[in-house]
Structure formats: C-alpha cells, structure tokens
Amino acid sequence: MKDPKEFTPEKPDLLSAVRNIVARETDHSASPIPESVGRAEEPHDGLTRSQLEQHWDQEAAQFGVERIMGVPSLRFNWRTAGVAQKRLMTFLPFYLVSRFLKCQGCSQCCRPNFLYWDKGIVLSRDEALRLKHLCKLEKRNGKTIMKYPCPLLNGKRCSHYKLRPAGCRFFPFNKWQDEATGEEGLGILMHCPAAKEFYVTVNLFMLRLHRFMQDRAEAGGDGFNFEELDGLSADFSPNKISPEDLRYMVLKAEAVR
Numbered sequence: 008m009k010d011p012k013e014f015t016p017e018k019p020d021l022l023s024a025v026r027n028i029v030a031r032e033t034d035h036s037a038s039p040i041p042e043s044v045g046r047a048e049e050p051h052d053g054l055t056r057s058q059l060e061q062h063w064d065q066e067a068a069q070f071g072v073e074r075i076m077g078v079p080s081l082r083f084n085w086r087t088a089g090v091a092q093k094r095l096m097t098f099l100p101f102y103l104v105s106r107f108l109k110c111q112g113c114s115q116c117c118r119p120n121f122l123y124w125d126k127g128i129v130l131s132r133d134e135a136l137r138l139k140h141l142c143k144l145e146k147r148n149g150k151t152i153m154k155y156p157c158p159l160l161n162g163k164r165c166s167h168y169k170l171r172p173a174g175c176r177f178f179p180f181n182k183w184q185d186e187a188t189g190e191e192g193l194g195i196l197m198h199c200p201a202a203k204e205f206y207v208t209v210n211l212f213m214l215r216l217h218r219f220m221q222d223r224a225e226a227g228g229d230g231f232n233f234e235e236l237d238g239l240s241a242d243f244s245p246n247k248i249s250p251e252d253l254r255y256m257v258l259k260a261e262a263v264r
C-alpha cells in the first residue's frame with residue numbers, strides 16, 4: 008500500500024470531501040461495474056497485461072486507430088444509477104486519467120486531426136464564462152466550443168492549464184453510447200500515443216477495484232475511502248495527483264445530484 012501521507016492534500020477538509028464521495032454507501036445492487044467483471048468463473052478474470060495489449064493491437068489492426076476502444080467496466084446506466092454511484096463514476100474517470108495516463112506531451116489532443124475529436128472542445132456554461140475572456144469561442148448547434156487548433160495552445164503547451172475544460176482533463180477518454188441498449192460508457196481514443204498503455208492499466212485497475220468492492224460487500228462492508236482507492240493502484244507506477252486536480256474532481260463529483 009502507498010503511504011497515505013503522499014496523497015494527503017494541502018487542506019485536510021479536501022481529504023474529508025474525497026472520503027465522503029467514495030466512502031458514502033456504494034450501491035452494490037446496482038454496481039457501476041458489470042457483475043461479470045472480476046468474478047473467478049468469468050473470462051475477464053485473470054486477464055494479463057499482455058492479453059490486453061494483444062486485444063488492443065487486434066482492434067487497431069482491424070479498425071485502424073480512428074476508434075474509441077470501450078472499457079467494459081466503465082459502462083453504466085445513468086438513468087437508474089443512485090447519487091453515490093453517479094458521484095463515483097464522475098470522480099473515477101478524472102482520477103484514472105490523472106493517476107495513470109503517461110501523457111507524452113505531444114499536444115495532438117489540442118489539434119484538429121482526430122476523427123472523433125475534430126469539432127472543437129465543447130464547453131459547459133461555466134467553462135464558457137471562464138474562458139470567454141481568454142480566447143475566441145464559437146457557437147455550434149447550440150453549444151459553445153473552442154475551435155481547433157485550440158487558441159490556448161502555445162507551442163506544445165497549454166497556456167492556461169489549470170483552467171482547461173473537462174474535455175481536456177478527460178482525454179483520451181470519450182463518452183460513447185451503445186446504440187442497441189442506450190447504455191453509456193467510456194472509451195479511450197486510440198489516436199493518443201499514450202492510449203494503449205492507459206487502456207491496459209485502466210482495465211487491470213478496474214478489475215482489482217471491482218474485486219475489492221465485491222470482497223468488502225461479501226464481508227458485510229460498505230464503500231471504500233480515498234486511501235484505499237489509491238492503495239489499489241500502488242503497484243501500477245502511477246502519477247502523483249496534484250491537490251489542484253483533486254480539488255477539481257471533488258467539485259465535479261459533488262455537483263452531481
């Protein structure tokens with residue numbers, strides 16, 4: 008387990024806030040992670056890093072890289088989810104990117120050359136209010152966007168990194184919807200040079216997290232806290248999460264009703 012002190016944010020109340028999000032009862036009857044994932048008898052269990060790498064390569068060879076690769080355990084039904092579950096699923100993708108993405112700083116995600124990522128960065132109302140003083144924004148189909156190449160890009164660096172919108176913090180995740188079931192899920196854009204390793208690590212981590220939650224539920228426990236979440240990622244050589252990023256994740260999760 009990692010030393011929890013390493014993850015203690017600057018302000019103690021921030022840690023309490025994170026704890027409250029992930030420690031509040033997790034609704035095991037409607038787990039955000041499919042029941043099949045992580046069970047001993049299922050083929051998902053025992054997946055190895057090389058199997059996942061092979062899976063990624065096969066998909067890339069078959070479909071090219073203009074594809075979003077789904078992460079099965081990050082699929083859930085927003086309509087039927089409880090508040091605690093929604094909060095966890097809002098928090099988790101940002102956590103996974105901050106913790107595991109080994110970004111190569113190529114800045115390709117800030118430029119208009121991705122098939123699924125070429126329309127501009129869609130902004131929320133708050134983000135639009137925050138960014139309109141810094142760069143030119145455009146309206147498209149009722150949405151406010153920052154057109155590519157992103158006006159905040161300076162060389163290969165984001166000139167306002169701390170103010171970057173959720174879409175940038177989320178990358179290379181992207182939302183997708185199953186046309187048959189209407190279920191929402193998260194996929195990873197295969198264009199990003201760091202995406203393959205991220206896909207492998209996220210899948211392995213989610214298997215571990217799901218097993219942990221199942222064991223706890225079977226032992227009559229409920230939920231888990233932030234140190235435990237971080238402890239589960241200890242041997243993946245993860246990045247350090249800045250207090251700033253953690254604060255952002257907490258605010259996003261707490262905004263869920």
Ligand code: SF4
Pocket residue numbers: 109110111112113114115116117178179198199200201202
């Ligand atoms: S495309 Fe991927 S590796 Fe390149 S800067 Fe964006 S997130 Fe980082």
Ligand code: SF4
Pocket residue numbers: 116117118128157158159160161164165166167168171172175
């Ligand atoms: S806001 Fe920053 S991170 Fe996002 S696309 Fe623009 S330059 Fe890149």
